[in-house]
Amino acid sequence: MSLAWFLVVSALVFAIGAGGVLTRRNPLVVLLCLELMLNAANIALIGFARMWGNVDGQIFAIIVMVVAACEVCIGLGLVVAIYRRRLPIDVDELRELSG
C-alpha cells in the first residue's frame, strides 16, 4: 500500500475538520472538529515514520495525542463553566473578547 494513499486520507480528514470548525456553532462540535484535524496530522506523521523506518514520528504522534487530551480537558472545562454561568453555548454569541 503506497504511502500516498494514507496522505490523501490525511488531507481529506484535515479539510473536513477545517470545514467543520468554520461551519459549526456549538463549541463542543468545534472541539470535535479540532480533534479531527489533529488526527489527520497523526496519520501523516505515522505514515512518514513508516517511510523512514524509525519510531520518531510515532513518538511525535503520541505527543500530539497528549496535547489533544489537554485541549479537550480545558475546552470541556470551559464549556461546563459557560453552562453554569447561564451563558449561551454558541461561539457566535460568546464574543466579548473580540474588540
Add this chain to the structure above:
Amino acid sequence: MTEVLFFIAAIGAIAGAIGVVALQNPFFSVLALVFHLLSLAALFLLLQAQFVAAAQVVVYAGAVMVLYVFVVAYVGAAEAAHFKAPIGGGQRRLAVLFALALFVELAIALLASGVEAIGTDGPTLPFGFGGPEQIGAAFLTKFLLAFEVASYLLLIAAVGAVVLARRRGGIHEEEARVSAMDFLRPPGVGTMAEAVEGRTGTPTHREIGPPPGTGVGAGSREDGG
C-alpha cells in the same frame, strides 16, 4: 489483503469525519468521532504502529470520548433547540469553499512533492517495529525531555480543568479560596500576622475541646460536667 483493509478503514475514517461535521445532534457527532478513531486505529496498524494504535483505542476512543459523552449529556440536550436555525448561508458557503481550497492545496503539495518514497511501500521493517519496547526506549532516551514536559502539561491541564469547572464556575469567588500557607503555618505558632491581629496564644478552635495532651475527649468532658 492490505488494500482491502486500507480501503475499509479509510472509508470508515472519512465517513466518521463527515458524520462529525454533518450530524446535528452533538451526541451523534461524538459517536461518529468514536467510529472515526477506531478506523484510524486500523490505519495505524496498517502502518506498523501497534503501540500508537492501542493507545488510540484505549486513551482516545476510550477515556477522552467518555469525557465528551459526559459533557454532552450534561450540556447538550438543553441547547439542542438553539441550534435549529442554520448559520448564515454566506458563511457556510465560504467555509465549504475554504475547506475545498485547503484540500486542493494539500493535494497539489502531495502531487508535486519531490519525495520519491511517497510512491513506495516504505522499507521492510524488522519484527517488533512500533511495539511498546521501541516506543519506551525512545521515550526514555532520545525524547526524555518531551516525555517530562508532556507529563507537566497533563498535570497543568488537569488542575486548570478543575479550577474552571468548579461548582460556581467563576474566578471571582474569594471566600472559597484556601491558601497553602494555612497548612504550612498552623495557628498558634507565634507568627507576626497573629501578633498584629491579637490572635496570640491558644487558637480559637481549641477552646471547644480540651487542649491536646490531657487525655480527655470532648464526650467524656460533657459526661463529667
